Amino acid sequence: MSLAAFQRAMADMAATPALCGRIRDDGPPALAAYDLTELEIQRLRSAVEQRGMRMNIMLYRNGRLSPLVSQLPGTFHVLGYGLREVAEAFWVEHPKVPRGVPGEMRRWAAFLRRRIAEGLLTEPLLPEVLDWEMETYELALLPPERTKASVAEAVLRARPDAPLRPHPLVGVARFSREPFAVVRALAEKRPLPYDHAEPGEYHVLVDFRGEQRGLAPLDAPLAAAFRALRAGEPLPLESATPLVEQGLAIAA
Amino acid sequence: MDATTFAAPTPARAQLQALPRLGVGLLYVPSLPRFLRENVDALDYMAIVPDRFWIDDGPGAGPRFRDFDRQVEMLDWVAARKPIVGHSVGLSIGSADLFDVGHVEQVARWQARYGFPWHSDHLSFNRLPGMDAHSEEAGLAIPVPYDREVLEMIAERVVRVREIVPVPFLLENNVYYVDLPGQEMTEPEFLDGLCDRGGCGLLLDIHNVYVNSVNHGFDAREFLAAVDLRNVVEVHIAGGSEMAGMYTDSHSGPVAGPVWDLLDEVVERAPNLCGITFEFEDHYLPALGGHDGVLRELERARQAWARRPAAEG
Numbered sequence: 001m002s003l004a005a006f007q008r009a010m011a012d013m014a015a016t017p018a019l020c021g022r023i024r025d026d027g028p029p030a031l032a033a034y035d036l037t038e039l040e041i042q043r044l045r046s047a048v049e050q051r052g053m054r055m056n057i058m059l060y061r062n063g064r065l066s067p068l069v070s071q072l073p074g075t076f077h078v079l080g081y082g083l084r085e086v087a088e089a090f091w092v093e094h095p096k097v098p099r100g101v102p103g104e105m106r107r108w109a110a111f112l113r114r115r116i117a118e119g120l121l122t123e124p125l126l127p128e129v130l131d132w133e134m135e136t137y138e139l140a141l142l143p144p145e146r147t148k149a150s151v152a153e154a155v156l157r158a159r160p161d162a163p164l165r166p167h168p169l170v171g172v173a174r175f176s177r178e179p180f181a182v183v184r185a186l187a188e189k190r191p192l193p194y195d196h197a198e199p200g201e202y203h204v205l206v207d208f209r210g211e212q213r214g215l216a217p218l219d220a221p222l223a224a225a226f227r228a229l230r231a232g233e234p235l236p237l238e239s240a241t242p243l244v245e246q247g248l249a250i251a252a
Numbered sequence: 253m254d255a256t257t258f259a260a261p262t263p264a265r266a267q268l269q270a271l272p273r274l275g276v277g278l279l280y281v282p283s284l285p286r287f288l289r290e291n292v293d294a295l296d297y298m299a300i301v302p303d304r305f306w307i308d309d310g311p312g313a314g315p316r317f318r319d320f321d322r323q324v325e326m327l328d329w330v331a332a333r334k335p336i337v338g339h340s341v342g343l344s345i346g347s348a349d350l351f352d353v354g355h356v357e358q359v360a361r362w363q364a365r366y367g368f369p370w371h372s373d374h375l376s377f378n379r380l381p382g383m384d385a386h387s388e389e390a391g392l393a394i395p396v397p398y399d400r401e402v403l404e405m406i407a408e409r410v411v412r413v414r415e416i417v418p419v420p421f422l423l424e425n426n427v428y429y430v431d432l433p434g435q436e437m438t439e440p441e442f443l444d445g446l447c448d449r450g451g452c453g454l455l456l457d458i459h460n461v462y463v464n465s466v467n468h469g470f471d472a473r474e475f476l477a478a479v480d481l482r483n484v485v486e487v488h489i490a491g492g493s494e495m496a497g498m499y500t501d502s503h504s505g506p507v508a509g510p511v512w513d514l515l516d517e518v519v520e521r522a523p524n525l526c527g528i529t530f531e532f533e534d535h536y537l538p539a540l541g542g543h544d545g546v547l548r549e550l551e552r553a554r555q556a557w558a559r560r561p562a563a564e565g
Contacts, residue, residue, distance in 0.1 A: 014394070
């Protein structure tokens with residue numbers, strides 16, 4: 001049991017800097033929760049005195065953040081200086097690291113959305129940048145070639161009265177400022193263009209059907225129809241037809 | 253643990269000697285597809301972290317492992333052209349009270365699927381036993397103490413891995429930032445002991461050796477003189493960066509200068525070396541100088557590869 005307890009303590013120390021502080025200040029009583037030998041206590045007390053322990057703490061934090069940053073760079077740019085506080089609150093609420101990045105991504109997105117709803121994160125463009133990047137991330141999880149093949153097969157096999165469904169490799173995102181200016185500012189890591197980007201109601205297509213990954217504007221009725229279809233709502237023919245014509249929906 | 257509780261491994265050195273000498277490879281990162289489509293012949297093989305190509309829903313889930321299909325499509329494309337070598341991160345062979353046979357069986361399935369000539373993992377723990385069948389992630393890879401009890405535990409597991417996956421298994425030496433006092437063995441003694449007791453080979457990460465030598469003040473050449481290089485099948489080379497007063501294994505760009513010198517030395521003295529793998533972190537591709545930078549590192553590695561005594565003969 002002792003080696004397991006030692007490893008648990010080492011991992012807890014990297015995840016919880018306060019524990020390192022308690023070990024430094026209080027000595028062995030701070031490790032009373034772990035079933036350790038004298039040598040293991042000595043090793044852990046030595047560890048907290050070493051600069052390498054600070055490195056372990058940074059690596060732990062970096063290891064949890066970097067997959068999120070790499071997939072949601074714009075969201076992290078918008079969070080800016082607020083990131084540290086938000087990340088620490090997230091780690092307090094979710095101290096355990098899940099297996100696999102998609103789980104952590106969805107948990108992080110849900111956490112941010114809740115804090116936005118609670119008024120704790122007030123940057124106006126944060127919700128839409130987060131939604132756009134999460135939409136992109138979820139579509140990127142799908143295998144493009146196999147998905148396209150299965151769509152083609154499903155369409156071929158479809159009965160004449162087959163229900164309409166959204167194409168699995170497309171999504172839509174909404175922006176309240178001119179999206180090209182917003183995305184350019186995010187890519188160049190500049191401040192968000194509140195003064196330079198025209199406010200309004202913009203919709204863009206997130207499209208993984210081809211090789212191109214650029215933003216394509218989408219008109220509001222088409223975006224609304226796509227969202228309604230995704231939500232499982234019945235669509236009138238005049239809304240469904242342009243979705244099918246543009247390949248955003250398939251009868252399958 | 254009683255050292256006699258597991259069967260002595262069959263001699264493994266002959267297995268290592270028979271492995272194909274592949275040459276120079278690259279560890280796959282998600283920014284590489286375009287590079288690979290344009291430059292696949294710059295590589296002799298590609299190393300992959302197989303765990304990053306699947307989603308593990310944990311023991312009890314049916315099926316437990318699901319392919320990350322987008323990445324697998326790319327992998328299939330490369331595998332049709334070049335040998336693939338597996339370098340897992342998910343076994344956590346150093347975890348006390350946790351040995352994930354399901355993970356090893358999944359590695360075996362991938363070995364069969366892609367024909368890895370060998371496969372490897374890290375000599376550390378990054379998982380902890382959970383309250384149920386699911387383990388918890390530790391959040392980082394933490395080296396094991398170099399004690400005899402730990403060596404016996406890991407050697408026994410190496411034997412299990414070798415029983416399940418029918419190709420040689422390598423363990424990678426650690427980078428460590430915390431130096432634990434009172435360890436019973438030096439790192440070279442531990443590595444040699446593990447290869448002898450478990451029958452594994454060594455994936456010698458030369459940058460890890462260099463990082464440790466910088467941070468803990470020893471001579472990397474003395475380390476290389478102390479470790480039995482006959483066990484080395486694959487080497488990793490990489491670059492690092494300064495952070496918080498330490499030199500880190502950040503894979504943040506070109507291979508560190510001193511690592512090239514150490515590599516030349518290893519290549520000349522490791523008779524069973526089969527591959528030199530260049531590693532870089534995905535978002536540091538621009539710091540490398542883009543695709544041209546990757547090609548430069550591979551070309552330099554190829555010069556080192558040409559120094560093999562066998563290559564001269």
